[in-house]
Amino acid sequence: MESNKRSNFSGSIGFVLAAAGSAVGLGNIWRFPYLAAKDGGGLFLVTYVILALTFGFTLLTTEIAIGRKTAQSPLTAYGKLHKSWGWIGVLACLIPMIILPYYSAIGGWILKYLAAFCTDATATVADGYFTGFITAQWSPIIWFLVFLAATTGVVYMGVNSGIERMSKIMMPILLVLIMGIAGFSLTLSHTDANGVTRTGLEGLAIYVIPNLEGVTFGKFISILMDAMGQLFYSISVAMGIMIAYGSYVKKETNLVKSVNQIEFFDTLVAFLAGLMIVPAVYTFMGTEGMAAGPSLMFVSLPKVFDAMGGIGTIVGIAFFVMVAFAALTSSISLMEAVVSSFMDKLHLPRKAAVLSVAAITAVLGLVVCLGYNVLYFELTLPNGSVGQVLDVMDYVSNFVMMPVVAIATCILVGWVVKPQAVIGEVTHGGIHFGREKLYVVMVKFITPAMLALLLLQSLGLFL
Numbered sequence: 350m351e352s353n354k355r356s357n358f359s360g361s362i363g364f365v366l367a368a369a370g371s372a373v374g375l376g377n378i379w380r381f382p383y384l385a386a387k388d389g390g391g392l393f394l395v396t397y398v399i400l401a402l403t404f405g406f407t408l409l410t411t412e413i414a415i416g417r418k419t420a421q422s423p424l425t426a427y428g429k430l431h432k433s434w435g436w437i438g439v440l441a442c443l444i445p446m447i448i449l450p451y452y453s454a455i456g457g458w459i460l461k462y463l464a465a466f467c468t469d470a471t472a473t474v475a476d477g478y479f480t481g482f483i484t485a486q487w488s489p490i491i492w493f494l495v496f497l498a499a500t501t502g503v504v505y506m507g508v509n510s511g512i513e514r515m516s517k518i519m520m521p522i523l524l525v526l527i528m529g530i531a532g533f534s535l536t537l538s539h540t541d542a543n544g545v546t547r548t549g550l551e552g553l554a555i556y557v558i559p560n561l562e563g564v565t566f567g568k569f570i571s572i573l574m575d576a577m578g579q580l581f582y583s584i585s586v587a588m589g590i591m592i593a594y595g596s597y598v599k600k601e602t603n604l605v606k607s608v609n610q611i612e613f614f615d616t617l618v619a620f621l622a623g624l625m626i627v628p629a630v631y632t633f634m635g636t637e638g639m640a641a642g643p644s645l646m647f648v649s650l651p652k653v654f655d656a657m658g659g660i661g662t663i664v665g666i667a668f669f670v671m672v673a674f675a676a677l678t679s680s681i682s683l684m685e686a687v688v689s690s691f692m693d694k695l696h697l698p699r700k701a702a703v704l705s706v707a708a709i710t711a712v713l714g715l716v717v718c719l720g721y722n723v724l725y726f727e728l729t730l731p732n733g734s735v736g737q738v739l740d741v742m743d744y745v746s747n748f749v750m751m752p753v754v755a756i757a758t759c760i761l762v763g764w765v766v767k768p769q770a771v772i773g774e775v776t777h778g779g780i781h782f783g784r785e786k787l788y789v790v791m792v793k794f795i796t797p798a799m800l801a802l803l804l805l806q807s808l809g810l811f812l
């Protein structure tokens with residue numbers, strides 16, 4: 350009954366923008382630029398692009414094809430492909446359920462900063478502003494709920510009038526904003542208290558020129574692992590999303606082209622994020638200023654915007670609007686992966702499924718927010734980082750469950766149902782699949798082996 354009533358993206362542009370909206374997220378903005386600056390600039394960029402065209406292309410093609418072929422949600426698609434492999438679907442549905450609450454908590458932080466930049470931008474520069482905010486009792490919870498309500502509202506409106514329509518509005522605006530800020534970053538120049546002048550263009554050189562100094566074999570492997578881990582997270586695979594979105598793609602849509610476009614968009618935004626962040630941070634803080642994650646976005650960048658003077662407030666507002674859009678299109682996709690699963694498995698109507706998922710997320714998100722005050726603890730994770738509730742949820746989902754799902758998917762497609770199952774779907778209607786042979790080798794051997802290394806690394810057993 351599901352397949353004939355199933356919603357559809359109206360065309361390939363709607364699908365590509367929604368999928369790219371999912372792929373473009375916080376990772377593109379707060380991790381990619383940092384890794385590029387740390388890992389030899391252009392060397393990292395080239396490695397990343399090669400991986401996107403091989404490793405990333407394989408995983409993305411596989412999931413979108415599984416979604417379209419089965420016309421099922423992540424929870425139910427794997428079982429439809431092969432009876433004994435339905436368990437992957439359970440994991441693939443649990444992952445977005447775990448990620449959505451903490452992703453939305455961070456979404457709340459972004460909205461809070463957007464509001465702060467609109468009222469009193471300099472306040473955000475004060476020492477301890479960020480820690481003060483996230484450890485507060487109510488404020489993070491309220492902003493989390495606002496972000497969750499926005500996500501819920503869009504998913505409630507459905508695939509066409511919600512997800513597709515909002516992606517078509519938010520993604521072009523995001524692109525314009527990020528290009529504008531990146532252009533501005535390149536024009537910066539600043540003389541510090543010691544009389545040293547640094548410019549955005551020098552920062553650009555650090556970002557794009559390959560730096561081979563001190564690159565040994567061991568160092569290259571660690572760059573490769575960084576690029577692979579980043580790509581794996583960035584393209585939104587192994588969390589059910591691309592299966593859910595794939596299940597809404599019409600049979601006429603060319604999947605080969607769509608996968609290329611999604612990857613192009615995702616990589617372009619990551620590259621532009623670097624163009625925006627690396628030169629700006631370098632100009633005002635030097636090479637040591639680059640950081641990743643929340644400390645980049647909520648501590649270092651506000652200082653950079655402040656140092657720009659009056660215009661910094663406007664740049665900061667543009668920046669946080671852009672980041673909010675990036676986060677929102679990602680959280681929408683996370684919620685949709687779970688909602689579609691509830692709809693297909695429990696035969697719930699969309700509205701009931703959306704409200705149930707929102708309620709579960711609200712409870713879990715509350716725990717995440719309280720993780721910084723009443724539920725505070727410090728736990729050392731197997732990969733060496735120390736964290737609170739949010740980091741533990743991030744670790745379990747991203748570092749452990751996601752590689753397991755992706756490896757199992759490769760084994761299922763490569764060896765059990767055979768690559769032809771995906772190839773047949775991709776070439777439906779006579780579409781030419783240029784990288785077909787590469788796909789077969791990648792899905793059977795190389796991709797699962799690379800993912801196994803990633804999993805070992807996450808468990809603290811490799812590198």
Ligand code: PHE
Pocket residue numbers: 371372373374375376377448452582583584585679680682683
């Ligand atoms: N691909 C997103 C990013 O780069 C990650 C993500 C997507 C996380 C969707 C959650 C949900 O940030």
